[in-house]
Amino acid sequence: MKVVADTQKxxxxxxxxxxxxxxxxxxxxxxxxxxxxxxxxxxxxxDVRESAIACPASAIHIVEP
Incomplete structure (x- = not known):
């Protein structure tokens, strides 16, 4: 899993x-x-997946292999 956080969003x-x-x-x-x-x-x-879902701006993305 790779986590990407979009600071612009x-x-x-x-x-x-x-x-x-x-x-x-x-x-x-x-x-x-x-x-x-x-x-x-x-x-x-x-838990990281749940964090991405909880983000109200959809600024967290999960890249699965």
């Missing part, structure tokens, strides 16, 4: 960080998503 809601702080963070100045890891371990895949 992000509205800074923080839903991704609430779901997966191991994978996502937010910039201090504007709250835009910061991707901490593009390739989370298999044990995180389901």
């Amino acid at each position: 992000c509205i800074g809601s923080g839903m991704c960080v609430l779901h997966m702080p191991e994978v996502f963070d937010q910039r201090d100045d504007d709250g835009v998503v910061v991707l901490l890891t593009e390739n989370p371990g298999p044990e995180l895949h389901n």
Whole structure:
């Protein structure tokens, strides 16, 4: 799994960080998503998918092999 975060679409809601702080963070100045890891371990895949679904701006995309 590869995670892609579109900073242009992000509205800074923080839903991704609430779901997966191991994978996502937010910039201090504007709250835009910061991707901490593009390739989370298999044990995180389901939670990362839920984070992508929870994003109100659809700024998080999952690329499956």
